[in-house]
Amino acid sequence: MNLWQDGLVALLASIGLATIMWTVVRAVLFAKPEVRRELAALLPVQGDGEHLEEQIRALQRLRQEQGLFGRALLVDCGLTEEGRKLANILTREHRWVSLCGKDEVGDYLTG
Secondary structure (H helix, E strand, C coil), X not given: CHHHHHHHXXXXXXXXXXXXXXXXXHHHHCCCCCCCCCCEEEEXXXXXXXXXHHHHHHHHHHHHHXXXXXXXXXXXXXXXXXXXXXXXXXXXXXXXXXXXXXXXXHHHHHC
């Protein structure tokens, strides 16, 4: 009976050791370097801002999972008052989203 208990302890210890080793290997091999991207996603928005929230959510997933860009710039190409309200709400909720006019795009991209 003592041999059976020793075997069980050895099995559990090897599983624990393998788990620790796999955690270390994953941390070393799959670590993403913290790279600051200077790319911007430009979204021309107009009207009531239809599908704007869905687009921002999709960009947020891309930003978090793949780090493709640093900020999203909503370019006002004829927003209505309701569309402007929605865009302002989204810019308050997400710090990486900004709203600007067509003539201000260059200012946002250069500095």
